[in-house]
Amino acid sequence: MQIKGVLFDFSGTLFRIESVRSWLRAVLAEQGVTVGGADFERYTGELEAAGALPGGPLPRQVPARLSAAWATRDESAELHREAYTGLARQVALPDPGLYDALYERHRTPAAWQSYPDAAEVLGALRDSGVRIGVVSNIGWDLRPVFRAHGLDPLIDDYVLSYEHGVQKPDTRIFHTACTNLGLDPADVVMVGDDRNADGGAAALGCDVRFVHHLPVSERPDGLRTLGLVPGVA
Template identity: 40%
Template sequence: MFRFTERAEWFTELHDEDGAPIDGHLQAELIRRMTAPTGVPAELDDEIRAAWLRRDLDPALHRASYLAVLRASGLAVPGHAESLYERVLAAESWDAYPDTVSALTLLAERGIAIGIVSNIAFDLRAVFARHGIDHLVDVWALSHEVGITKPDAGIFRFATDHLDVDPSRTLMIGDSEEADGGARGIGCSFALVEPLPVPDRPRALLDALTAAHIA
């Protein structure tokens, strides 16, 4: 529904320990590491690895593990990793896909219950509020609030229970087969959308609803 999108100006004052600017290749790698939904960076020590595996359950672990990854990836100058990390938490850093508002509006107008299930360690409601659609969401199943992460069936069960809907009549749309596909474990249908740049995915959500005979 949203994508964390980097801005060139974020990197203008960042540099490596030798004073060299952060080049485009490293910028792309830093953003990839900050947004990859699964996997564990190889360079983490045991303590940070444990924090990484639980990062979406606790804001403090999220911060510690991401700062470690950013520093190991080239942002070793004091304050630079923190500067980029804070961008992740800012609602204005998350761009809506072109059909996000229309898809949620369509569902709400048809009286179809909407739940957001997300592995995330900060309050995603602010991102939705920035686009004026937070009021359309009936249930928020955010991992750091629920205490469970995808693909564990428990987080999907939390959502369907609080929506008071039958999982067999529920469609989960997500961009990770590994994480979001876990909804199948409780009997939900699942539609995979690709995590493409915002301009390159104009109507994947609406297409998923159409394929499920909802739109």
């Protein structure tokens, strides 16, 4: 196929969230809360098990009281906050203000790192005249993350689930993205890390290619090897 457009997922595809350890350490420092080493390790382990960090490890178990919010968490900003702060509140942290502070931290550019080959691949696509969109299941505006990391000039359009009230794998979100780029889905590739959510684009006629959701240091060329741009592999 001649690729005229590429849609990228955000978390685990172009960017990776910091570790739970880094997330908690940063917020404790920002809030001026001091905890002992053993307590820090316990909080880190419990937050990770709870799945409280958006973009981080999934919850081992979602409490029944949060099941509805969790299932539709990316359809609105309110549901996203409810789901993730609710998961975090399963952990008895030493200051009640930490739950909201943790949520706010994950929305900051400092909490995210782009994959090593993201700028190269996006730049090569743009130089080739390929239209580029970001399609993300998310509950907040990720555009500042792209701006802070210098990738926003390479993106033509963003389709964020919470702004449309629909989340992947629903084909409507991919249809909106293709329409916004002015392209037929048959000419578009969807790139993501989730075979269920991102794989939904296949039902619309998009080609779908996957990367592994790995730490940045462990995936130096996952995007480069997808064959999106001739000569970039």
